[in-house]
Amino acid sequence: MQPWPAPPDGRERTSAAGERPGSIALIVVFVFVLFAALGLGTLDMTRTYLKLSAYKKNALLLSYTAENGVKQGLGRLYESMERTAYPLPLAADRWEAIKADGRAGGNETAEEAMGRSFPDRVEETSGVQSWTGTARCTMDRFAEATSYFLAEYRIAVEAEGRLKDVLPVRSAALDLALKTAAGRIPLSFFPFLLVGPSGNGTLTDLVAGKKLQLLPSRFKDFAPRALVTSRPLIPQDPSSLLAAAANVGFLRPGELNRAELRRALGLEMVDETIPDGVYLIQNEAGPGGIFVQGDLDRLLLAIGEGWQYMEFQAGGSAWRLKFSPAARRMEFSGPNVQQEAERMPSGLILVNGAIACLSAAQVETGDILTPAPDQETPCILDGVSLTVVSADKVTIGSHLLHEGVKWMKDVPYLKDKQSQLVVYAGGRDLIDGSVRDGRIIIGQGAPSEIKIQASLTAKDGFFVDGDSKTVIVSGGIQTSALSLGGNLLKIAPDERLTADALPPAPGPAAAEPVLLILSVRPVSWTERGP
Numbered sequence: 001m002q003p004w005p006a007p008p009d010g011r012e013r014t015s016a017a018g019e020r021p022g023s024i025a026l027i028v029v030f031v032f033v034l035f036a037a038l039g040l041g042t043l044d045m046t047r048t049y050l051k052l053s054a055y056k057k058n059a060l061l062l063s064y065t066a067e068n069g070v071k072q073g074l075g076r077l078y079e080s081m082e083r084t085a086y087p088l089p090l091a092a093d094r095w096e097a098i099k100a101d102g103r104a105g106g107n108e109t110a111e112e113a114m115g116r117s118f119p120d121r122v123e124e125t126s127g128v129q130s131w132t133g134t135a136r137c138t139m140d141r142f143a144e145a146t147s148y149f150l151a152e153y154r155i156a157v158e159a160e161g162r163l164k165d166v167l168p169v170r171s172a173a174l175d176l177a178l179k180t181a182a183g184r185i186p187l188s189f190f191p192f193l194l195v196g197p198s199g200n201g202t203l204t205d206l207v208a209g210k211k212l213q214l215l216p217s218r219f220k221d222f223a224p225r226a227l228v229t230s231r232p233l234i235p236q237d238p239s240s241l242l243a244a245a246a247n248v249g250f251l252r253p254g255e256l257n258r259a260e261l262r263r264a265l266g267l268e269m270v271d272e273t274i275p276d277g278v279y280l281i282q283n284e285a286g287p288g289g290i291f292v293q294g295d296l297d298r299l300l301l302a303i304g305e306g307w308q309y310m311e312f313q314a315g316g317s318a319w320r321l322k323f324s325p326a327a328r329r330m331e332f333s334g335p336n337v338q339q340e341a342e343r344m345p346s347g348l349i350l351v352n353g354a355i356a357c358l359s360a361a362q363v364e365t366g367d368i369l370t371p372a373p374d375q376e377t378p379c380i381l382d383g384v385s386l387t388v389v390s391a392d393k394v395t396i397g398s399h400l401l402h403e404g405v406k407w408m409k410d411v412p413y414l415k416d417k418q419s420q421l422v423v424y425a426g427g428r429d430l431i432d433g434s435v436r437d438g439r440i441i442i443g444q445g446a447p448s449e450i451k452i453q454a455s456l457t458a459k460d461g462f463f464v465d466g467d468s469k470t471v472i473v474s475g476g477i478q479t480s481a482l483s484l485g486g487n488l489l490k491i492a493p494d495e496r497l498t499a500d501a502l503p504p505a506p507g508p509a510a511a512e513p514v515l516l517i518l519s520v521r522p523v524s525w526t527e528r529g530p
Helices: 023-083 092-103 108-114 199-208 239-246 258-264
Strands: 120-126 129-144 148-163 166-183 192-195 212-214 226-229 250-252 277-283 286-293 298-304 307-314 317-324 329-334 337-341 348-352 355-364 368-371 378-380 385-390 394-396 406-408 411-413 420-425 440-442 449-458 462-464 467-479 486-493 514-528
Touching: 023 108, 023 120, 023 129, 023 148, 023 166, 023 514, 092 108, 092 129, 092 148, 092 166, 108 129, 108 148, 108 166, 108 514, 148 514, 199 212, 199 226, 239 286, 239 348, 239 385, 258 277, 277 307, 277 317, 277 329, 286 307, 298 368, 298 378, 307 355, 355 378, 355 385, 394 420, 394 449, 440 449, 440 467, 462 467
Parallel strands: 192 226, 192 467, 212 486, 286 348, 298 355, 348 385, 355 394, 385 420, 394 440, 420 449, 440 462, 449 467, 467 486
Antiparallel strands: 120 129, 129 148, 148 166, 166 514, 277 286, 298 307, 307 317, 317 329, 329 337, 355 368, 406 411
């Protein structure tokens, strides 16, 4: 091949574009190298992103797998609780055994209540996923009362999740707070309790007919709500409350020592009947509660300027008790009686007869109480606990509301409130034990939508007179029969009792030892691992 001839003027030959020969090739090589580098970089980044995506996918699957283990362990506990017919009866020896175990910090109460032994382990595989879940239980607190105890536990449901051919594991844990009560527990712990052989059928019919609604817990916890038992848990004899209030003993079951009772009422200490009237109980500690012999036409409850008022009307006469917790002062007045003291009476009101109308009232000028059957007038002073015990039936004729409590969507907001009300229709004479009519009745003339903040215990049944009423009870109902007619009953539990906001007010307790789960609440969720 002949060399390229030199130009005649001696200058170096260039291309038509003014470039030296071979520069295009160099540019092509440079571009090729640049794109090759970009391609290799993109390829490497793609490989990195694929690895990262696989890692994220495995981490997510591991998280789901660990969560499945927690859900599986938690599900076993909840299924066991759902299958258990609460309240659980306790034989005397078993009651003593779990009490002794609880004092020593053991878990027998929790195991008995939940139907599981701890640690409770579950293991399962699904496809490439496998997990194990373990529920462990430790005691947080044990507290004894006179006839029952409270045992609180921390249950940790721990789980590990694994993937096939993947080395890392992921763990997760859910902590639960379990609160139980065992023994002759206060009936106010039961939001709804129906005793008797026909209870299940009655409850099913009422719920199916949309006549009974149990409002959900704000805490969204697991707690038995509508409980049915064939065991006679409602006491057959309410006179033990009178004996405790008057600090007197029994001559034999069902009969009080009348002479000692007369002394506590300020009467001559002889074994004779007690005249009809209203008495302020006196004991060694000072003024106690109120004892009423005979039927009441009306029992009015009211509050005014920091005072709690109670007026008892019977046979054309009236007696009044008022007291102020802030001033630490009480006044009791009536026919031929006028007493004052710088002490607080107990909140026990014991009526050895029927209460024809239990109603809220307003305090007018001159300390005159005017019934307020239709107005939503608060009648229980904040910080005051009242227990109304009647040997016979009780008819409620108005709202029974507490001071400073706001109601939102049929549920009262009870935070920081300390007042309580217990109404107990015992169905037995408080002195001689003869059978009476132990019913609680929402009266014919009560408001069409009536709000009652109380624990209502009726040995012989809870009844609603009239038609098209909506009865909202914040607290609970414990009874042997329920007759609602064409009316609607809504029940919301008093969550302060299960949250340790306050102890239950004095009132009826279960007639025999039982075991009950008060609440199971999630506390915390933790995860560890890749």
